[in-house]
Amino acid sequence: MTITHPRAAIILAAGQGTRMKSPLPKVLHPVGHRAMLDHAIDAAEALGCERIVVVVGSHSPEVRAHVVKRLGEDAIAVQDPPLGTGHAVRAAEAVLGDFVGQVVVTYGDVPLLKAADIEPVFQNHDGVTVIGFEARDPGAYGRLVMDGDALTAITEAKEASEQVLAITACNSGVMAAPVGLLFSLLAEVTNENAKGEYYLTDVVELARKRGAPTRAVFAGEDQVMGVNAQGELAQAEALFQKVQRETFLAAGVTMPAPETVHFAWDTEIGAGTTIEPFVIFGPGAKIAERVRIRGFSHIEGATVAPGAEVGPYARLRPGAALAEDVKIGNFVEVKNVAMAKGAKANHLSYLGDGSVGAGANIGAGTIFCNYDGFNKAKTVVGEGAFVGSNSALVAPVTIGAGAIVGSGSVIVEDVPADALSLARGRQVNKDGAGAVFREKAAAIKAAKKKA
The missing domain is CATH 3.90.550.10 (Spore Coat Polysaccharide Biosynthesis Protein SpsA; Chain A)
Structure with a gap:
């Protein structure tokens, strides 16, 4: 110009x-x-x-x-x-x-x-x-x-x-x-x-x-439309989304149901990426080529590198940075965490403030406990580490490269590289106690019905 x-x-x-x-x-x-x-x-x-x-x-x-x-x-x-x-x-x-x-x-x-x-x-x-x-x-x-x-x-x-x-x-x-x-x-x-x-x-x-x-x-009538009421605002939003969808489709982004996908003004998506139905992009989302964003996911202020997969039902919040081939699965929330190449968190986890090394696996139900009510702290999971399901990592804490955290652990101290860490109460089995419990409970229930 x-x-x-x-x-x-x-x-x-x-x-x-x-x-x-x-x-x-x-x-x-x-x-x-x-x-x-x-x-x-x-x-x-x-x-x-x-x-x-x-x-x-x-x-x-x-x-x-x-x-x-x-x-x-x-x-x-x-x-x-x-x-x-x-x-x-x-x-x-x-x-x-x-x-x-x-x-x-x-x-x-x-x-x-x-x-x-x-x-x-x-x-x-x-x-x-x-x-x-x-x-x-x-x-x-x-x-x-x-x-x-x-x-x-x-x-x-x-x-x-x-x-x-x-x-x-x-x-x-x-x-x-x-x-x-x-x-x-x-x-x-x-x-x-x-x-x-x-x-x-x-x-x-x-x-x-x-x-x-x-x-x-x-100019076109749609381009010059003014907004004076909520109905017109909704109309302007619909027209904006229509243009965004057409732009991304023309640029090589695959959307099986584009009418269900909502974009922000600054959304970036690379060619060859697939966006499944009912995905919402908030401001600051930068998605590279060859990514798959599965249905019902919400992405805002996050970057996603080639080959990564997100969702379904995943949430990426500001500061989430997924490297190549990272996999974020269903009901996983990531906020201000950098995940290195090939890292995975497949199910039901919250990862907030920290980093996850290349190839590390975060088990289902894992929580990065990043907030003590006053301040935020970071959790670092090293390359190739394995965090078992239903674990709580209480920041600030570091899980060393290649370390294993046993399922159900509450980790409050650093775990050395290649170590196995177990932080849970010892299991106790009492023979026959289950049968005794059932008999007592059944008797109480029967007495209540007679009363």
């Missing part, structure tokens, strides 16, 4: 979001495990914008804090009170300062719009460009009134005539212009309309009166 003029982005995120009916601010609701606002910031960064300003409302300190954490205090503009989109954009004018170049206005509640969809707006270096779309149901959308290739006006549905309402080309709200031109036009916008607000869309007609070129470029 060649950038011929400096670029900036103004992201509008000051809406109340009352239709979401949620204590979480609208733009912080996630799509693909990422806040909608972050999707908008991602697009601006991918466009090469050297300045990004997010317009927030005074009613949402959480949104402000989110922006400051990612972009810094200099990226904040405040709209107070909210008086329409034109007023919101003007709130960013002082923050942009002496920036000279093109500026694009986008929205924090439009999570599916990518940099590639926005890029065409920067081709009009002297005038105003908006992104339009052909609506399946134009409804309350603002209409794009076109004269050939030129955009003559954007008319809000409440202000439109019957003739204009018949137009199916609609306004997405995304607009770009040279920064000086945009703010000069906004200074002329009035609030003489049905809502008593300052419409950003009015700058198109004002630009034409000045002789500045105005045009529209088009």
Whole structure:
């Protein structure tokens, strides 16, 4: 991508979001495990914008804090009170300062719009460009009134005539212009309309009166959809997942039931990997090629190397790192543990904080006891070690290379390499005691029935 003029982005995120009916601010609701606002910031960064300003409302300190954490205090503009989109954009004018170049206005509640969809707006270096779309149901959308290739006006549905309402080309709200031109036009916008607000869309007609070129470029309706209610959030999530599934299938990932697999925004999966039904990927999952993720597994913040197998019903939490040919079986949870080549934990175990050496075997029901109520500690299992079923390894503890831990042991001290460690009570057999017990128990039960 060649950038011929400096670029900036103004992201509008000051809406109340009352239709979401949620204590979480609208733009912080996630799509693909990422806040909608972050999707908008991602697009601006991918466009090469050297300045990004997010317009927030005074009613949402959480949104402000989110922006400051990612972009810094200099990226904040405040709209107070909210008086329409034109007023919101003007709130960013002082923050942009002496920036000279093109500026694009986008929205924090439009999570599916990518940099590639926005890029065409920067081709009009002297005038105003908006992104339009052909609506399946134009409804309350603002209409794009076109004269050939030129955009003559954007008319809000409440202000439109019957003739204009018949137009199916609609306004997405995304607009770009040279920064000086945009703010000069906004200074002329009035609030003489049905809502008593300052419409950003009015700058198109004002630009034409000045002789500045105005045009529209088009994107898909799904890409420009805004989210204002929980139903629309679910719809955006479904569209996001559809794109992710199609992308991975095209890249050589096998999914017998792709509609049941859910991805995060940053999921990475190599070609030749198989993802069985009902797998969920949280943020930070990196799966190499030739891996098999079996059904009903959950993976987040974990890396999986070629040839490994995970699941079914497995959970990989942040910090789990599986090397080549590692096998994690059913109902095994791994958190912050590096497992070396060929290591196995096939059944019903919790491995938290530590490492497992190459070729080591972790028996069913093994627990890494990593937390004492105050602090975490590490468990180290050496190369080729064997941990018997139903064992508890109380960290900090090291099981040496080639060591064997007997089933049912509670290990609180280090086990030397190649040693056999047994840490359980001695078994005692009392001949005939079982029969005596049964007779007494049966008598008690019979007496209770008679009573």
